Amino acid sequence: MTMQQCPPEDSLERRIEAILNADTPPDGWKEALGKLFERYLDQQRLLDRLTHIADRFQAAERERSQGYMASYEKKVRQLEKIVRISDQYQTMLHQLKERLEHASNYDSLTGLPNRRYMTVRLEEAASQAARKNGNGFAVMIADIDHFKAVNDNFGHAAGDRQLKAVARALELSLREYDLCARWGGEEFLFLFPACDQTSAPVVAERLRKNVSAAPRISDNIATPTVSIGYTLHRPGESIDATLLRADEALYKAKDAGRNCAIGM
């Protein structure tokens, strides 16, 4: 763009000044005024052009920032979507983990805690008992009498139903802090916190009675009974020692004719 530049000693400017200062218009005033008007129009055109260019620059700049804004907003939406989906995957994994955790700690047939879970809880109880007096607990083992006969005579499906029925009856005999686990095939293990030698036989007897009072799973299958061996954990001894004693007591109960509870 070329700019019309006035020389510093502009003759037109001085002529106009002279005309303005004169009392009566001197010669050539009209020609000078014509030139001034021409110059005025040139300036006006230049100003229009400049304004137009400036406007276009501004518009371009606005478009550019709007473009940034749009792509920024798109990115934000994308990011939000990624986060949302990712969160859902996390939730999915978390639920899966809980399912697996449950599966590794619970018996799928009876829904009771399994041997693995019970072992951990027994160890905890034993170390608590060793730390503090009055944290004694009782351990009981209940074994379904003649369970093999149900399996042999009525099939494994019947055996499973019997196991579930006994598990339910045992579970219903528990207080909030008591724990019952499926220990093995037809064996259930109990942890009774704060259970002493006065209450242990009462509790064992309650378990035994509740099982024999359980609803029969079928008319031709006899109501199940359990033999129970129980013992109190002796603070300081290993949990294996306690379990061994409960097992011995269970054998004694079996020897004594089954459907009874014996403590040691």
Added chain:
Amino acid sequence: MNNLEIAQTPSTPEVRADSGQGRVFMSGDSYPENPFDFFQPIIDWIDDFLKNDDRPLAFDLALIYLNTSSIRAMMDIFDRLEESHLAGRSVSVDWCYDPDNERVGELAEEFKEDCTFPFTIAPRS
């Protein structure tokens, strides 16, 4: 144009891209240690196919778990498909999932949300 064959690993899905058939198959879990290294060849293959050809491109997906980088990569892939679709190309996605894991189907729905090309999600029969 080459086919792409990536064997499944514990952390990456099986990927087969068949240029003759115009099909891409992806199945399994995806949480690659280096997501860029894993997905770039796949994205390159897709770009090549979409650029050098005008035949339809169909995706068979049986993806299960995706980590965040993999989600991003899949969104990139779907963005490309969407772009091609808007340009008139025939593209489609079939995502099938294990009916025991409904959540995977729900997640596929999330991916589908912004896609206007044919995108079906169905439990495996």
